[in-house]
Amino acid sequence: MATRLDGRQLAAEIEARLSRTIAERLERVGRAPGLAVLRVGDDPASGVYVANKEKACARVGIASHGAHLAAATPAAEVLATIRRLNADPAVDGILLQLPLPAGLDEGPLLEAIDPEKDADGLHTLNLGRLLKGEPGPRSxxxxxxxxxxxxxxxxxxxxxxxxxxxxxxxxxxxxxxxxxxxxxxxxxxxxxxxxxxxxxxxxxxxxxxxxxxxxxxxxxxxxxxxxxxxxxxxxxxxxxxxxxxxxxxxxxxxxxxxxxxxxPMTVTMLLVNTVVAWCRRHGLDHDLTDLVV
Structure with a gap:
């Protein structure tokens, strides 16, 4: 009988570590880590995924700053929303929920995300960091x-x-x-x-x-x-x-x-990337190094 690689159990263990990491540093920072999940359109599966991510944020103490735009939103408006989140000091991580509605090209939108706030590790710079073995958010x-x-x-x-x-x-x-x-x-x-x-x-x-x-x-x-x-x-x-x-x-x-x-591990690593970015922005150490490959 094969050993079961139980992602739910490990995700719960990591969430407990994230909760402690946030609680121990919250007073020094003065605000919780912030994650913005940007959803465009009404794809039912995406709705479930976004809801799960927001629930996971709430469990560990990450503030959600997401936005839900209509399917007919022009690319320029989606881009403006990303730039607003880039500039928001309360946001440490940004994720563009895929797939996008027909007519929206994900490439330029993913590239517009600040690489330091790229919670999904998909920016070209961060993929290059992975290739070179340099620190940065990972997929x-x-x-x-x-x-x-x-x-x-x-x-x-x-x-x-x-x-x-x-x-x-x-x-x-x-x-x-x-x-x-x-x-x-x-x-x-x-x-x-x-x-x-x-x-x-x-x-x-x-x-x-x-x-x-x-x-x-x-x-x-x-x-x-x-x-x-x-x-x-x-x-x-x-x-x-x-x-x-x-x-x-x-x-x-x-x-x-x-x-x-x-x-479950995919969602949890999204939280890890956000908390690590929060610590880095405020010059704080953390005990999550083993999770940042």
Whole structure:
């Protein structure tokens, strides 16, 4: 039976650390950390995600400064909102909730976010910092995966890791973080030939393909650690990941569940980025260094 990589439990532990970090420094700063989640349009899934992020902020003592703009909002107005949040001294982190409504290009809007307030780690400058091994906010999902692996004592130095997926959001930063931890990394994607032959070489398999139940027993070497980043709603109801968990669980030494694995960690690392930015702005130390890969 595979070890369960429990993201919910770890997220709760990290939230407790964040609460203490904020409480111990609040008097010196004079205000709570502030996170602004900017939502444009009425995508139902985005509404759920934003609500979850705001609830998580409330649990640890982060003030929410979000804005919800109509789907028809012109790009210039969205840009003006981002610039207002950049200039707001009460805001330490900004996240532009994706996807955006049709007609809005996310690229220029993400680039407009102050890199020091980039809570999602997606600004070009921060991706460059990751590439060079320099400090800066990290992309939340891969950072959450790294924290989950560390919490369960999974050694990465010298291991063979395969990342399935090459998005800027997960796949590419995931590969860079694993390389920085001294893993030997291959990145696979939709054009990879003989995918199963490659993934069966992996000691660690991270699946972020965005395709429901794409990876099964034929892709997994016995004893491998498997991290399932995907989450999808089945037409008949219920959720699934990118991995056929029932097939893989008997083979894997460890497996992240869906839901309850990587998802809670993504939200928690958003909070970590915000609190670290708050401390940095006010010249305060913190005990969150182990989470800032």
């Amino acid at each position: 939340c999902t891969p950072a959450g995966v790294m924290a989950l692996l560390a919490r369960h004592g999974i050694a990465l130095a010298g291991c063979r890791a395969v990342v399935v997926g090459r998005s800027i959001l997960v796949g590419k930063p995931m590969a860079l973080m694993l390389q920085a931890a001294d893993a030997t990394v291959s990145v696979a994607h939709s054009r990879t030939r003989e995918l199963a032959a490659l993934t069966r070489q992996a000691d660690l398999l991270v699946v972020a393909a965005g395709r429901p139940e794409m990876v099964g027993a034929e892709h997994v070497r016995p004893g491998a650690v498997v991290v399932d980043v995907g989450i999808h709603r089945r037409p008949e109801g219920g959720l699934c990941g990118d991995v056929r968990a029932a097939e893989v669980e008997p083979l894997a030494s460890a497996l992240s569940p869906v839901p309850g694995g990587v998802g």
